[in-house]
Amino acid sequence: MLMKANQRILDAVANLTLPKDRTFGKAVLPIVCTARYENGAWSELELKFDADVQVSSGSPAVQYAQSIFEGMKAYWMDQEEPQIFRPHHHAARFKMSAERLCMPPVPEEMFVAAVKMITCLYKDIIPREVNSALYLRPSLYGDDYSLSIEPSDSYRFTVHAAPTIPFSLEMMSVLIERQHIRASLGGTGNVKAAGNYAAGFASLKRARALNCATSLWLDPLEGRFIEELSLMNFFIFMEGGLYTPMMQDSFLSGITRQSLIMLAYELGIRTVEKKIDINGLIARLLKGDNIEAFSTGTAAVVSPIRSLKEADGTEYVFGETPGSITQTLRKQLLDVQEGRAKDKFGWMETV
Numbered sequence: 216m217l218m219k220a221n222q223r224i225l226d227a228v229a230n231l232t233l234p235k236d237r238t239f240g241k242a243v244l245p246i247v248c249t250a251r252y253e254n255g256a257w258s259e260l261e262l263k264f265d266a267d268v269q270v271s272s273g274s275p276a277v278q279y280a281q282s283i284f285e286g287m288k289a290y291w292m293d294q295e296e297p298q299i300f301r302p303h304h305h306a307a308r309f310k311m312s313a314e315r316l317c318m319p320p321v322p323e324e325m326f327v328a329a330v331k332m333i334t335c336l337y338k339d340i341i342p343r344e345v346n347s348a349l350y351l352r353p354s355l356y357g358d359d360y361s362l363s364i365e366p367s368d369s370y371r372f373t374v375h376a377a378p379t380i381p382f383s384l385e386m387m388s389v390l391i392e393r394q395h396i397r398a399s400l401g402g403t404g405n406v407k408a409a410g411n412y413a414a415g416f417a418s419l420k421r422a423r424a425l426n427c428a429t430s431l432w433l434d435p436l437e438g439r440f441i442e443e444l445s446l447m448n449f450f451i452f453m454e455g456g457l458y459t460p461m462m463q464d465s466f467l468s469g470i471t472r473q474s475l476i477m478l479a480y481e482l483g484i485r486t487v488e489k490k491i492d493i494n495g496l497i498a499r500l501l502k503g504d505n506i507e508a509f510s511t512g513t514a515a516v517v518s519p520i521r522s523l524k525e526a527d528g529t530e531y532v533f534g535e536t537p538g539s540i541t542q543t544l545r546k547q548l549l550d551v552q553e554g555r556a557k558d559k560f561g562w563m564e565t566v
């Protein structure tokens with residue numbers, strides 16, 4: 216792939232020392248692939264130091280959260296070249312998010328070219344150990360210098376990269392969030408709008424104080440049906456069937472969720488998308504029913520859930536070790552992503 220990188224950038228990449236801490240999202244690399252939208256047209260993609268990308272503190276992005284993002288991964292394990300998982304699907308969702316926040320969508324081909332360009336730039340430092348990947352973070356935001364409450368005229372598109380390990384490698388506990396709601400019906404919960412995430416930070420803080428990795432969000436109308444985790448979708452396996460909350464527009468349809476449903480189907484595991492009542496699930500756990508729970512997402516891959524917790528510390532435990540269906544599905548997905556299994560669905564794209 217063609218790259219317009221100047222010597223200063225190539226030198227910087229050659230001299231990079233990789234941060235030791237690969238906790239999800241921490242080790243952000245210094246160069247981004249970027250383009251700007253101005254006077255109704257997109258500029259060419261270019262590589263820049265993040266420090267040279269200027270965003271005004273008086274921009275619609277900062278002032279009114281006119282900002283969206285995507286999250287995806289490039290893998291280089293058992294394949295001959297680095298590969299990105301479902302970039303065109305991420306491009307399509309990025310377009311949906313842009314339209315919802317009244318921003319000019321990044322053309323799909325340009326989006327895919329940008330994630331490929333940054334992956335090529337960092338090719339030699341893609342972590343190649345099991346469970347590692349290069350996390351890619353496309354984002355788009357209004358960057359006018361204007362305080363008027365209306366959409367920006369100009370926009371900045373950037374793709375950051377960060378070598379990373381999954382969100383959680385251990386069994387996680389999750390806080391049942393009964394105080395706040397994440398997003399309403401007809402709101403922006405079904406797109407990756409930046410503001411959704413800030414709105415969840417207070418809940419995350421309460422979750423962490425209870426030794427929980429994240430929060431489990433309930434539906435905005437009755438506070439009764441499980442929707443998703445803050446960056447992941449939710450699944451349970453019980454009585455021979457796999458269940459995941461039926462989509463509605465208050466939460467996000469993960470590409471990992473969609474992929475996992477396809478893999479489960481291939482394996483002959485029946486998947487049902489339905490409303491899952493939190494109190495019904497708790498009643499089953501108290502009765503001692505055998506239930507596996509896990510979360511899915513680009514960051515999480517497939518992460519087993521140990522328990523659900525109430526704000527008062529009451530805990531309902533699924534199990535102390537990952538369930539067998541959780542492990543099977545996790546392995547199946549990682550085998551495709553890391554190049555050990557045949558990519559039947561054509562999900563992996565070489566850069």
Ligand SMILES: *Cc1c(COP(=O)(O)O)cnc(C)c1O
Nearest residue numbers: 445446447467469470471512513
């Ligand atoms: C990104 C995200 C997910 C997971 O989506 P993937 O496409 O599987 O990475 C789930 N919920 C929310 C709120 C998200 O932002």
